[in-house]
Amino acid sequence: MPLTLVEAHDRSTFNAAVRDLPISSPLQSWGYGEARRVLGQQPLRFLLRRNGSTVGALQVVRKPLVPGVSTLYAPRGPALESLDDLPEVARLVRRMARTTDMHLKIEPSVPLVAGTEPHQVDLAAEQSVIPERLGPFRRTETEQPEHTILADLGQDSDTIFAGLHKMARRNVRTAQRMGVVAARDDDFAAFWEIFDATNQRAKLGSFPRAYYETLLREGNGDGSEAYLFLSRHEGRALAGGFFLGLGDMTCYLYGGSIRDDRPPSEGETRKDAKAPDAFYWGAMQDAKEHGYTAFDFWGIPRRLDESKHSYGVFKMKLKFGTARYWFPAYDLSLHPFSPALRKALRARRSYVNYRSRGTTDDIL
Secondary structure (H helix, E strand, C coil): CCCEEEECCCHHHHHHHHHHCCECCHHHCHHHHHHHHHHCCEEEEEEEEECCEEEEEEEEEEEEEECCEEEEEECCCCEECCHHHHHHHHHHHHHHCCCCEEEEEECCCCCEECCCCHHHCCHHHHHCCCCCEECCEEEECCCCCCEEEEEECCCCHHHHHHCCCHHHHHHHHHHHHCCCEEEECCCHHHHHHHHHHHHHHHCCCCCCHHHHHHHHHHCCECCEEEEEEEEEECCEEEEEEEEEEECCEEEEEEEEECCCCCCCCCCCCCCCCCHHHHHHHHHHHHHHHCCCCEEECCCCCCCCCCCCHHHHHHHHHHCCCCCEEECCEEEEECCCCHHHHHHHHHHHHHHHHHHHHCCCCCCC
16 A cells, blocks of 8 residues: 655654654654744654554655755654655655755664774775665765764663773763762753853854754653753863653754863862763763663764864764764755755855865864
């Protein structure tokens, strides 16, 4: 039987479908789409049904570029029982799309295993495991980070801790001795101070503050949750992150760290409290306690370059997990002008990179 596309209007029903499907992601949750409205994008949500059963869920955002030109994007989606249904999804999207929609970009949440020896990366060999096509969809650049580290939280905490890099174990113990507290926190201002300072230091891009505030609010409820996790030393938040969770996975989407610039007590020197290490370990423990079995560190560089900020971030994440994966993206052309538009978007992205960081290379 062919698939049918049924528009979803009920948040609880849609989130339940996304949560229960085997190929899924928190970015397909209702709240993530609501946050995209702040960016001027329109979320569209559908259930994929066959013989009366729900076999998929699709959240796409329509992104207007200029009057008369838009694209469709399914963040880490669609949620499916099987990738075998993608040809049917393509057929249904072609019928649903407007004439102004140039293409649909999908990022199926099916991680492909990369290497575990980060200093011996054979990029060509790793790329060979990534299909160039999924049915009528052709491989393209991702919007979300394509390369990441996933940690398995299904083991007991002692086993997970023993598997960390020795430097991570040492720094976590140091942070504990120094009284660092790492926990969920509702202090958005403290998170924003850390996040904004990190972005400025590393010359990263970010959305307007209202986007993150909206995601924090709308990402909670009906099975999904958005939450902040901060690492504090003597009351001050020094490291933190924004997480979005659904089903068995939580994703560390945004965050960073700052230096403790407070003057030390008289006659003393301020020691490094290892707050970032406490943050990562605490966030993993917290995720495990809340029932998540998969922890997505969300973004590491494809190629190692010690001159880039991303290299330091990669080194930190690597202390807490070494299982690297790819999440490739694929495009479905909906208009004859789609190939030309993709080239124009790539050129614009390179220009923005150059203006902000002096290089056309992407951060990752």
